[in-house]
Amino acid sequence: MLQLARLLQLTSPVLPVGAYTYSQGLEWAVETGVIRDEESAGRWIADLLQHGIGRYEAPLVAALMAAWSAANTWEIARLNGEFLASREAAELRAETAQMGFSLARLVRDLRDPDLARVESTLATLAEIAFPTGWAGIAAGWQIAPPAAVTAYLWSWAENQVMAALKAVPLGQASGQRLLAELGRQIPAVVTEALQLPEAQWSNFTPAYAIACARHETQYSRLFRS
Structure with missing residues (x-):
């Protein structure tokens, strides 16, 4: 039960890291009309979950947890550097x-x-990249990797939905429907991520990268990314 409580603490929206101030390009997608309603918001977030976050950040978190558990500081530093280098926009x-x-x-x-x-x-x-610190805490608290990766993805999805609620805007019921559907998809994404060899990790999501870069010069915005 202690590990569950710690995991809930680590994924809480009140974790003082400022995640709520970022939309990761979603705000630009709203500005341009790519995201305009519940359906388009769900499609954008789910595609990114399946083809970007789930195929790169999710296996990265699992690998980082293994490195933290093994006290492999060289591997921690390598994976941290790889993630920082993978960021497509400032x-x-x-x-x-x-x-x-x-x-x-x-x-x-x-x-x-x-x-x-x-x-x-x-x-x-x-x-320090966010996944590096997050995985370190999860490993230090001895949270099982499947549960940790599931929670990491849920926290990301929840933040994306919260951004859509504000930027589109959407109603609370729409937000809950989106979370229910994303939650249904997460277990399969986690299963694949835990088995994915590093040579097959991929964050090739051009529309996402363009959205993040374009957001940097967006005139009117609520979010920092």
């Missing part, structure tokens, strides 16, 4: 670095002996 890189910095500060402020090694390892990284 906003995306700034987002993950800011959230990673906030996680490192949270680890310090928690004063949890189970996270002491995580704190010291993060301090050696010049720039």
